[in-house]
Amino acid sequence: MNRVALVTGLSGQDGSYLAEFLLERDYDVHGLVPYGRRELCDPRCQLHYGDLPDASRIAAVFNDVSPDEVYNLGAQSHVRVSFDLPVHTADVTGVGALRVLEAMRQHRDASGRSPRFYQASSSEMFGNAVSPQDESTPFHPLSPYACAKVFAYWQTVNYRDAYELFASNGILFNHESPRRGIEFVTRKVTNAVARIQLGLQDHVALGNLEAKRDWGYAGDYVRAMYLMLQQDEPDDYVVATGETHAVSEFVQLAFAAAGIDDWESYVRIDQRFFRPAEVDLLVGDATKAKAKLGWEPKVSFSDIVTMMVDYDIEFEKSKLP
Numbered sequence: 380m381n382r383v384a385l386v387t388g389l390s391g392q393d394g395s396y397l398a399e400f401l402l403e404r405d406y407d408v409h410g411l412v413p414y415g416r417r418e419l420c421d422p423r424c425q426l427h428y429g430d431l432p433d434a435s436r437i438a439a440v441f442n443d444v445s446p447d448e449v450y451n452l453g454a455q456s457h458v459r460v461s462f463d464l465p466v467h468t469a470d471v472t473g474v475g476a477l478r479v480l481e482a483m484r485q486h487r488d489a490s491g492r493s494p495r496f497y498q499a500s501s502s503e504m505f506g507n508a509v510s511p512q513d514e515s516t517p518f519h520p521l522s523p524y525a526c527a528k529v530f531a532y533w534q535t536v537n538y539r540d541a542y543e544l545f546a547s548n549g550i551l552f553n554h555e556s557p558r559r560g561i562e563f564v565t566r567k568v569t570n571a572v573a574r575i576q577l578g579l580q581d582h583v584a585l586g587n588l589e590a591k592r593d594w595g596y597a598g599d600y601v602r603a604m605y606l607m608l609q610q611d612e613p614d615d616y617v618v619a620t621g622e623t624h625a626v627s628e629f630v631q632l633a634f635a636a637a638g639i640d641d642w643e644s645y646v647r648i649d650q651r652f653f654r655p656a657e658v659d660l661l662v663g664d665a666t667k668a669k670a671k672l673g674w675e676p677k678v679s680f681s682d683i684v685t686m687m688v689d690y691d692i693e694f695e696k697s698k699l700p
């Protein structure tokens with residue numbers, strides 16, 4: 380019998396990489412997906428309409444699918460947007476995780492077992508904490524998004540402690556790829572660089588170029604999610620590269636990858652893209668994930684930048700008449 384995985388957020392970047400990873404290991408992969416965007420969903424997955432605000436639908440999908448493993452990747456995941464939509468973000472990103480945990484607590488398979496649960500926790504939960512951040516670093520969330528993720532993190536820990544469920548948090552630092560949504564800074568930049576190189580636009584408007592992030596490759600990070608649910612015991616893990624780079628470095632490298640050296644002449648600073656509160660510096664210490672899961676990042680920062688720029692040049696060319 381194939382193992383069965385249920386993934387919320389299957390239609391997003393991480394959901395698509397995780398689905399491919401699990402399909403390669405002969406899982407039956409099911410997705411809980413809201414009505415809308417589908418282009419990243421692997422056709423071998425079985426899709427179930429539903430969303431994190433709808434507890435009765437989540438319970439119904441659990442009954443239909445009877446998953447062995449549940450990956451809660453669904454969220455309103457944009458930090459800047461969460462300042463405009465704080466209540467919606469709390470409901471989807473925070474209480475949404477609790478709704479999935481409740482469905483899990485009440486669901487048993489034929490032999491009385493509950494599924495294993497992965498919560499997509501975030502390095503944003505640390506805010507401006509001391510660096511590098513690891514599993515023992517206190518949280519100090521600096522956005523409605525990060526507050527919602529802290530809520531979901533602690534609910535996951537509480538369900539593990541209170542009900543002895545197998546529930547683990549992956550505290551993932553930023554992870555990117557050509558499948559990243561265009562509203563996040565890396566993809567916004569690589570897509571703009573491609574369009575500038577092809578003569579389709581003349582500048583890109585950005586916010587804070589000073590912020591530093593620990594950027595990894597999304598395809599590497601879904602491997603860590605899977606490994607967390609294969610352990611003997613549930614636990615919480617930081618997943619990061621241990622390297623940090625300023626947004627300006629990403630921008631410079633992306634322009635260089637397209638053969639453009641004077642990147643500053645193509646960048647305009649726009650206050651609209653600043654946040655009411657900013658996380659200045661994130662850099663993770665993934666020693667525990669490396670030791671216990673045997674996980675290592677494989678794709679370097681400069682390879683991620685090149686991969687994304689190359690993809691966006693081909694993507695933009697393919698749209699030309």
Ligand code: GDD
Nearest residue numbers: 456458501502503552553562563564565585586587590652
């Ligand atoms: N999005 C965006 N757009 N960010 C900009 C821009 C811009 O035009 N200009 C500068 N930035 C800066 C942001 O202020 C932030 O410091 C940094 O670029 C990264 O922004 P995002 O790519 O939007 O990602 P994030 O770090 O806020 O959050 C991402 O990573 C988290 C993990 O640490 C998201 O994927 C979250 O969902 C995730 O939890």
